[in-house]
Amino acid sequence: xxxxxxxxxxxxxxxxxxxxxxxxxxxxxxxxxxxxxxxxxxxxxxxxxxxxxxxxxxxxxxxxxxxxxxxxxxxxxxxxxxxxxxxxxxxxxxxxxxxxxxxxxxxxxxxxxxxxxxxxxxxxxxxxxxxxxxxxxxxxxxxxxxxxxxxxxxxxxxxxxxxxxxxxxxxxxxxxxxxxxxxxxxxxxxxxxxxxxxxxxxxxxxxxxxxxxxxxxxxxxxxxxxxxxxxxxxxxxxxxxxxxxxxxxxxxxxxxxxxxxxxxxxxxxxxxxxxxxxxxxxxxxxxxxxxxx
Amino acid sequence: xxxxxxxxxxxxxxxxxxxxxxxxxxxxxxxxxxxxxxxxxxxxxxxxxxxxxxxxxxxxxxxxxxxxxxxxxxxxxxxxxxxxxxxxxxxxxxxxxxxxxxxxxxxxxxxxxxxxxxxxxxxxxxxxxxxxxxxxxxxxxxxxxxxxxxxxxxxxxxxxxxxxxxxxxxxxxxxxxxxxxxxxxxxxxxxxxxxxxxxxxxxxxxxxxxxxxxxxxxxxxxxxxxxxxxxxxxxxxxxxxxxxxxxxxxxxxxxxxxxxxxxxxx
Numbered sequence: 001x002x003x004x005x006x007x008x009x010x011x012x013x014x015x016x017x018x019x020x021x022x023x024x025x026x027x028x029x030x031x032x033x034x035x036x037x038x039x040x041x042x043x044x045x046x047x048x049x050x051x052x053x054x055x056x057x058x059x060x061x062x063x064x065x066x067x068x069x070x071x072x073x074x075x076x077x078x079x080x081x082x083x084x085x086x087x088x089x090x091x092x093x094x095x096x097x098x099x100x101x102x103x104x105x106x107x108x109x110x111x112x113x114x115x116x117x118x119x120x121x122x123x124x125x126x127x128x129x130x131x132x133x134x135x136x137x138x139x140x141x142x143x144x145x146x147x148x149x150x151x152x153x154x155x156x157x158x159x160x161x162x163x164x165x166x167x168x169x170x171x172x173x174x175x176x177x178x179x180x181x182x183x184x185x186x187x188x189x190x191x192x193x194x195x196x197x198x199x200x201x202x203x204x205x206x207x208x209x210x211x212x213x214x215x216x217x218x219x220x221x222x223x224x225x226x227x228x229x230x231x232x233x234x235x236x237x238x239x240x241x242x243x244x245x246x247x248x249x250x251x252x253x254x255x256x257x258x259x260x261x262x263x264x265x266x267x268x269x270x271x272x273x274x275x276x277x278x279x280x281x282x283x284x285x286x287x288x289x290x291x292x293x
Numbered sequence: 294x295x296x297x298x299x300x301x302x303x304x305x306x307x308x309x310x311x312x313x314x315x316x317x318x319x320x321x322x323x324x325x326x327x328x329x330x331x332x333x334x335x336x337x338x339x340x341x342x343x344x345x346x347x348x349x350x351x352x353x354x355x356x357x358x359x360x361x362x363x364x365x366x367x368x369x370x371x372x373x374x375x376x377x378x379x380x381x382x383x384x385x386x387x388x389x390x391x392x393x394x395x396x397x398x399x400x401x402x403x404x405x406x407x408x409x410x411x412x413x414x415x416x417x418x419x420x421x422x423x424x425x426x427x428x429x430x431x432x433x434x435x436x437x438x439x440x441x442x443x444x445x446x447x448x449x450x451x452x453x454x455x456x457x458x459x460x461x462x463x464x465x466x467x468x469x470x471x472x473x474x475x476x477x478x479x480x481x482x483x484x485x486x487x488x489x490x491x492x493x494x495x496x497x498x499x500x501x502x503x504x505x506x507x508x509x510x511x512x513x514x515x516x517x518x519x520x521x522x523x524x525x526x527x528x529x530x531x532x533x534x535x536x537x538x539x540x541x542x543x544x545x546x547x548x549x550x551x552x553x554x555x556x557x558x559x
Contacts, residue, residue: 024374024375024377024378024379024382025378025379025382027375028375028376028379031375031433031436031437032397032400032437032440034433035409035413035433035434035436035437036400036401036404036409036437037400038412038416039404039409039411039412039413039415039416040400040404040408040409040412041412042415042416043408043411043412043415046415087307090303091303091304091307094300094303094304095304097300104304108304108307108308110543110546111311113542113543113546114538114539114542114543115311117495117499117538117542118535118538119499120499120500120501120513121501121513121516121517121520121531122318122499122516122531122532122534122535123314125318125516125520125527125528125531125532126314126315126317126318126531126535127314129314129317129318129320129321129528130313130314130317130318131314134327134328134329135317135328136313136316136317136320136321136328136331137313137317138328139328139331166310167310167311167314170307170310171311224402227405228405228406228407230405230406230407230501230502231501231502231505231513234501234505235501235517235520245405245407245502248407248408248411249407249506251411252410252411252414252506253506264411265411265412265415268405268407268408268411268412269408271405271407271408272403272404272405272408275402275403275404275405276403279399279402279403283399
């Protein structure tokens with residue numbers, strides 16, 4: 001197809017250009033439909049679809065031992081999100097106080113990018129070799145007279161997994177908060193002091209209102225981050241974890257308990273519902289944050 | 294305590310927390326001294342990279358490494374070929390299409406990998422089992438997984454250039470449409486294109502959940518398997534994989550000048 005040159009308003013030309021690229025739009029829609037939207041839809045539909053005489057799988061998935069799984073996942077996500085967001089924000093505050101070009105600031109931000117993306121098997125390996133029964137830190141603490149294992153710490157149980165998750169939660173929060181802190185303008189501080197305000201006034205009246213939406217958004221992001229995680233916990237505990245995703249795996253591998261046909265789908269559907277709720281709030285908060293940046 | 298001291302205390306504690314697990318992994322991978330026998334005297338003895346060398350020359354490793362590289366390259370190419378035209382189109386076509394594309398690109402966030410696999414195997418195991426048998430069935434799934442990051446990077450790149458003017462200029466100089474994108478648009482947003490490429494590769498290099506549940510033999514799966522067979526070699530490769538992803542991410546962050554995150558590997 002060769003475009004008639006003379007028919008030349010840029011808009012008309014652009015329209016023809018666009019028509020040529022229709023195949024990619026179709027490909028995009030097909031990929032997204034077949035490998036995301038339809039599977040997610042099927043998960044939700046089957047989650048609601050119990051067999052004859054069964055309780056709705058969606059209800060079954062949040063009762064008994066399965067409810068226990070959800071609580072375990074939620075507690076782990078909430079704890080690591082809360083601690084990670086506080087520490088990560090602290091690190092971000094310290095980093096933005098350093099001069100922008102400083103080596104330590106650049107190195108820390110760079111490593112935060114790396115660590116925030118870490119996870120899965122390699123991270124599990126790293127923590128096993130540090131805090132495992134035969135770990136380096138375990139040994140070091142032992143030499144110093146503190147028996148980590150004897151005090152009930154296992155890298156595979158709740159506290160251990162939480163510790164491992166902190167490795168990506170803290171830097172992720174740092175990355176979320178740095179732009180928020182950088183967005184605080186020097187002039188605002190000067191304006192407060194020229195109006196007779198103190199440093200405390202500046203923090204309370206300017207910093208907190210501007211930074212809070214970012215903080216809450218980051219907190220939720222961290223929660224979602226931990227909630228959806230699977231590989232790290234799986235690698236640490238060889239599949240013995242009580243986390244929801246690890247439980248779902250049982251159903252996927254065909255260990256279906258009779259009479260609970262669609263329970264795996266229902267648990268997955270609940271995960272999607274939680275994630276949707278979080279992302280909707282995050283998007284709303286992000287819209288508010290953008291005002292200041 | 295002064296503010297300054299407090300500042301360095303916070304930084305120091307976090308640096309120790311970041312460094313210790315990685316150093317422990319390196320020690321485990323490269324020192325042939327069991328932890329039990331480790332004392333200050335033996336700390337520097339018997340360091341070797343032999344376990345890593347042995348592991349990377351093993352047949353199983355090579356097979357899964359090649360498979361992973363194939364999938365990574367294919368996924369990155371599919372992402373660029375499909376997404377670039379869609380985003381160009383969305384930018385030219387006005388607000389509605391743009392909003393639809395933007396919204397569609399964040400859907401992957403709300404579907405955790407495990408839920409995606411449950412749905413995918415629920416459908417395709419019944420109707421088209423051949424589709425999941427091939428290792429390339431990971432490509433569309435990884436395209437979807439990496440979509441939010443690819444979208445954000447490419448769309449930022451497009452936002453930074455004057456798309457309409459560039460296309461007009463190319464056209465008035467006699468370029469055809471596809472030629473205009475390849476010769477004019479792409480070179481002008483080279484940073485975001487290469488960032489996207491590396492980000493997608495990082496995702497494929499680390500993704501475990503989907504590959505493991507569909508029984509595809511990628512590198513993270515090899516690691517999980519080798520942990521039992523040859524822990525020292527496996528930990529060495531784990532460290533190597535971490536370093537490679539770190540380099541990819543550093544390159545991405547540097548060329549795009551942005552803080553990047555995927556967070557899909559866990």
